Amino acid sequence: QQQVRQSPQSLTVWEGETAILNCSYEDSTFNYFPWYQQFPGEGPALLISIRSVSDKKEDGRFTIFFNKREKKLSLHITDSQPGDSATYFCAASSPNYNQGKLIFGQGTKLSIKP
């Protein structure tokens, strides 16, 4: 059962545009949602995260919008740069997972055209 889903699978935007990456989940107990950025041949790097008590989290050009009622969140990357080209993973965790387990989506591969 896929508990965390991401869309689209791949996305191409022009440099300077806003890229929007979507994530949805099924488990209503999920309360922590980190986003990871992964470049080829490297490990995932924590980019930004949000807890379910908030509906928005901003860090520079990266913003998470969270809709608890619809069980959806999105990552907005404004002023996209070629260096942002990477695969982005949405993950989720539940207080029921007190052993630290993260559930990952399948990822969105983002390409920025210069």
Place this chain on the structure above:
Amino acid sequence: DPKIIQKPKYLVAVTGSEKILICEQYLGHNAMYWYRQSAKKPLEFMFSYSYQKLMDNQTASSRFQPQSSKKNHLDLQITALKPDDSATYFCASSQGSWGNAEQFFGPGTRLTVL
């Protein structure tokens, strides 16, 4: 300096053999994890350790055995290797093992089983 070291970077093994994947973290964290990433599946949680004690095991097979000789070490022994074990294995760590503790990932070991 890398904060999480995984060795080796690449590993080729023959079916039926045994290998050990090494992970050391220098972040001062007390919780460590193993995840697996393959072309067929997103990042999958395997194990979590806290203060060198196993907290959660999500692998169905006893062929996968984590080993923690020191607080900042969590190695992964894999026995009777199968081609399906081919994947990139990531070690991660966090301060605390509760669900919303920030997890940081190592660069991974890419295992190919022939």
